[in-house]
Amino acid sequence: MIEVLRTNNAVRLNYAVVLLERAGCEPFVADRFMASAEGGISAFERRILVPDELEARAKAALKELDTPPPETNDWDVDPE
Numbered sequence: 001m002i003e004v005l006r007t008n009n010a011v012r013l014n015y016a017v018v019l020l021e022r023a024g025c026e027p028f029v030a031d032r033f034m035a036s037a038e039g040g041i042s043a044f045e046r047r048i049l050v051p052d053e054l055e056a057r058a059k060a061a062l063k064e065l066d067t068p069p070p071e072t073n074d075w076d077v078d079p080e
């Protein structure tokens with residue numbers, strides 16, 4: 001197993017897991033239950049691991065993690 005992401009941001013972590021699952025990368029979240037040891041202060045980063053042979057696919061899938069969403073203009077929406 002190889003680490004592809006380390007974060008203490010719960011939203012980023014969950015979104016990364018979704019992206020990796022969609023890509024078929026079989027993600028494993030290490031240190032998920034550290035909150036019970038740290039008291040819920042998010043001091044320890046959680047790590048996402050994937051099988052070694054899926055590292056390239058996982059890194060490609062995680063590029064979407066930092067891509068900003070497309071901008072939409074509310075005034076361009078057809079009211080019908």
